[in-house]
Amino acid sequence: MASSSKTITVVSSDGDEFEMTMKAAEQSKLITHMLDEFGVSDKVPLYNVNSETMAKVMEYCKKHADHEAAKEEDGGAAIGAGGEEELKKWDDEFLKVENGLLFNIILAANYLEIKSLLDSSCQAVADMIKGKTPEQIREIFNIKNDFTPEEEAKLRSENEWAFQED
Amino acid sequence: MEHLPVEVIGNILSHVGSARDVVIASATCKKWREAWRNHLHTLSFISNDWPIYHELTPCRLEILITQTIFQTRALQCLTIFMDDVDEFSAAPVIAWLMYTRDSLRRLLYNVKTTPNFNIIEKCGRQKLEVLALAHNSITGIEPSYQKFPCLKSLSLSYVSISALDLSLLITACPKLETLTIVSPEIAMSDSQASMELSSSSVKNFYVESFGLDKLIFDADKLENLHLKDCTFEVFELSGKGALKSLKIDDVSVIHLDIGENTENLEIVDVCNFTIMWPKFYHMISKASNLCKLRLWGVVFDDDDEVVDLETISSCFPRLTHLSLSYDLKDGVLHYGLQGRSLLVNVVMLEVGWTVINELFQDWVAGLLERCPNLKRLIIHGVVSEVKAHEECQLFAKFTESIIHLGRKYINVKIECDYE
Numbered sequence: 001m002a003s004s005s006k007t008i009t010v011v012s013s014d015g016d017e018f019e020m021t022m023k024a025a026e027q028s029k030l031i032t033h034m035l036d037e038f039g040v041s042d043k044v045p046l047y048n049v050n051s052e053t054m055a056k057v058m059e060y061c062k063k064h065a066d067h068e069a070a071k072e073e074d075g076g077a078a079i080g081a082g083g084e085e086e087l088k089k090w091d092d093e094f095l096k097v098e099n100g101l102l103f104n105i106i107l108a109a110n111y112l113e114i115k116s117l118l119d120s121s122c123q124a125v126a127d128m129i130k131g132k133t134p135e136q137i138r139e140i141f142n143i144k145n146d147f148t149p150e151e152e153a154k155l156r157s158e159n160e161w162a163f164q165e166d
Numbered sequence: 167m168e169h170l171p172v173e174v175i176g177n178i179l180s181h182v183g184s185a186r187d188v189v190i191a192s193a194t195c196k197k198w199r200e201a202w203r204n205h206l207h208t209l210s211f212i213s214n215d216w217p218i219y220h221e222l223t224p225c226r227l228e229i230l231i232t233q234t235i236f237q238t239r240a241l242q243c244l245t246i247f248m249d250d251v252d253e254f255s256a257a258p259v260i261a262w263l264m265y266t267r268d269s270l271r272r273l274l275y276n277v278k279t280t281p282n283f284n285i286i287e288k289c290g291r292q293k294l295e296v297l298a299l300a301h302n303s304i305t306g307i308e309p310s311y312q313k314f315p316c317l318k319s320l321s322l323s324y325v326s327i328s329a330l331d332l333s334l335l336i337t338a339c340p341k342l343e344t345l346t347i348v349s350p351e352i353a354m355s356d357s358q359a360s361m362e363l364s365s366s367s368v369k370n371f372y373v374e375s376f377g378l379d380k381l382i383f384d385a386d387k388l389e390n391l392h393l394k395d396c397t398f399e400v401f402e403l404s405g406k407g408a409l410k411s412l413k414i415d416d417v418s419v420i421h422l423d424i425g426e427n428t429e430n431l432e433i434v435d436v437c438n439f440t441i442m443w444p445k446f447y448h449m450i451s452k453a454s455n456l457c458k459l460r461l462w463g464v465v466f467d468d469d470d471e472v473v474d475l476e477t478i479s480s481c482f483p484r485l486t487h488l489s490l491s492y493d494l495k496d497g498v499l500h501y502g503l504q505g506r507s508l509l510v511n512v513v514m515l516e517v518g519w520t521v522i523n524e525l526f527q528d529w530v531a532g533l534l535e536r537c538p539n540l541k542r543l544i545i546h547g548v549v550s551e552v553k554a555h556e557e558c559q560l561f562a563k564f565t566e567s568i569i570h571l572g573r574k575y576i577n578v579k580i581e582c583d584y585e
Contacts, residue, residue: 103167110174118177126181134193141167146196155193158237161230162189164218 008035009043012054017043023069024061029113048111053104056097060117063090095124099141172197176205183208183245184215185234206238210245210274224251228258235262243272253278263288271316276300276323286312286335298346300324307331309338321346328353329361336365343367349375360400369408391424393417414439422446428453435460443471456482460489462518475536476505486511488537491518491546494525503532512537518546522560527567534571540578547584 007019010031025031034044049057067087095102102121109118129137138145147155156163170178179201182188188209192202211231213219219227227248235241244266248254254277263273267290278301279285286304289297291314298321305328317339327335329352336342345368352361360380370390371383377397386405392413393401400421403409407427414422416438422445424431431453441464450456459482461473473490488509515537519526534540545568550557572580 099167103170106170106174106178110171119181122174122178123181125178126183129178129182129191130184130187132190134190137191137194143167143195143198145194147193152193155199159189159234161222161226162186163193 010054011043011045011047012049012051013047014051016051016054018054018058020058020061021065023065024058027061027064027114027116029115031112046112049108050104052101053108056094056101056105057108057112057114057117060094061114063087063094064116091120092124095121172201173205175201176207179206180208180243183210185209185211185231186216189234203237204239207241208243209235209238209241210243210247212245212247213249213251214247219248220250224254227251228254232258232261235265240269241266242269244270245272245274247274247276249276251277253280255279256281256283259283260288263290266290268293270294272296274298275302278302292316295319297321298323303327304331304335307334307338309334312338314339315341317342319344319346321348322350323348324350326351326353332361333363336363336368339365339367341367344370344372346372347374347376352378389430393419398422411435413437422449424449426452429455431456433458435462436464437462438464440465440467441471442467443473447477451477451481453482455484457484458487458489459485460487460516462489462491463520464492466492472502474502474504475509475533476507479505479507479509479536484511485509487514487516488512488533489516489518490533491516491520494523494529499525499529499532503529503536507536509537510539512540514542514544515540516544516546520548522547522557522564524560524563527564531567531571534575534578540575542579542581543575544581544583547582549584 006022008022008025008031010018010020012018025035031044046054064087067083071083095105097105102124106118106121106125109121128140132140134145137143145152175198179188179191179198182191188202188206192199211219211227211234222230231246235244244262246262256279259279260283263285270290271293272295273289274296275285275298282303282305284304284306285299285302286307291312293316294314295316296319297314297317298319300323303326304322318341320335320339320342321344323346327350332350332352336345342365345365359378360382361378362382362384364384366386368385369387370392371385371388372390372392372394373396374394375396379398380400380402381398382400382402382404384404387408388403388405389408389410390413391403391409391411392415394413394415394417396417396419398417398419400423401419402421402423403425405425407425408430409424409428410430411433412424412431413433413435414437415435418440428450429452431450432455434450434453434456435458437460441461443466459478466472478485478488515533517526517530517533530543530545534543549561553561568580568582572578
């Protein structure tokens with residue numbers, strides 16, 4: 001296995017190159033798998049991810065890799081419970097971006113198989129959905145209502161209990 | 167949003183979790199409806215999520231839960247926490263379990279079911295990783311054909327089960343890591359009221375509101391033991407000495423035995439406990455890797471007993487966190503601070519009082535002298551509402567002494583937490 005001080009290069013769909021340490025790369029199951037199969041010498045093409053999103057993903061992977069390393073170092077004594085909370089706060093701030101970028105982060109996390117990022121980013125969108133009506137949700141995410149009025153009425157009657165007014 | 171594949175929408179809806187919100191969101195567009203029907207993996211019916219739940223009859227709830235679950239496919243996590251429902255009837259509950267049998271990985275269910283049926287038998291066992299049951303009875307465990315090959319966490323709260331069945335159930339879970347038991351109703355066969363449990367995989371054991379004459383737990387891999395609000399005559403832990411953390415809170419136990427091998431013990435946290443110091447000391451004295459020691463609101467069985475710093479520094483050279491709060495008596499204080507050895511690794515010190523007295527500031531000063539590398543001092547105090555003049559004066563003197571100590575030990579960050 002390559003040492004943790006080695007770095008690899010990934011290439012975004014815009015052709016920009018990004019360097020990341022092995023430990024950061026290990027946050028992504030896909031990249032880990034590709035490195036196992038094809039070795040570290042070549043640049044890893046990630047043509048599904050544009051540069052703006054890639055930069056964010058790099059930041060996430062580095063932060064989480066550093067956190068893991070710190071945990072391993074002093075046997076978790078310094079990190080403790082407070083450390084996990086701090087990381088969560090960092091994640092929350094990290095995901096405060098406009099919707100378009102958030103969706104791209106979700107897509108990237110899904111593609112690169114970074115489970116923790118996928119969970120956090122999906123949770124961020126979920127938090128925007130909770131307590132909203134379908135009209136409000138369509139408004140926030142710019143979604144077209146492709147139900148016919150009959151279809152929509154049928155859907156509401158199937159789950160009448162949920163649609164009743166408070 | 168249009169670019170997100172339907173499985174990812176399913177994942178997002180799964181993070182919404184609460185059934186009503188998910189159902190409403192599914193009416194957004196066709197793709198979301200498909201995500202709700204075919205790609206939802208987590209669904210919960212929690213009474214606190216929606217006030218109207220409290221207004222629906224159990225029968226109405228049974229119907230809507232059934233209708234909703236039956237619209238999904240391949241559900242992995244199902245939570246039904248209905249706090250003010252007295253009981254659900256067995257038929258719909260069985261229907262929910264049978265419908266989700268093949269895919270369910272997490273089941274959390276807290277409603278009493280009538281008539282009682284064997285939940286263990288009906289729920290999907292093959293893939294189940296987390297099972298949390300409350301307010302139900304478990305009977306008739308047959309470990310030979312009722313195995314939980316993937317179960318990692320089992321939690322039983324206010325569950326009625328026999329001692330034998332509980333022990334069989336645990337052996338039916340070869341990968342069990344976390345076992346939580348809260349206020350169980352244990353049916354005993356003999357009058358001695360004792361229970362022996364055994365697991366080769368459990369790492370975390372949490373017991374709350376439980377009383378028994380004797381509880382023996384044979385667990386080679388146990389790392390965390392937490393007892394709260396329990397009463398035992400005998401509590402014995404046997405195994406290969408993997409214990410890392412021992413927490414005792416508001417427990418009464420006459421004979422506590424955590425085994426001879428305590429070299430992995432890192433945390434000992436004792437709260438609201440009557441300590442027989444010689445016995446207790448014998449139990450933890452060989453824990454040379456201890457990092458955190460907390461004795462909070464403890465009472466010593468023998469008035470002459472005391473925790474002395476000399477013993478602590480020699481037994482626990484690696485100690486980094488020390489928390490002490492107990493009644494200070496004159497002679498006790500003096501003896502406790504005897505000696506000169508230093509606690510060189512202690513970086514955090516927590517002290518507390520429930521009734522302030524003059525000894526406290528001397529004690530804090532004495533402790534500070536012995537912790538040369540201290541970074542943080544946290545003072546916990548209980549300040550009573552009606553403050554007599556005398557008490558106010560004591561408090562003022564105490565505040566002055568802390569200020570003085572703060573000036574003397576400039577590297578220490580002092581925090582106060584009063585309630």
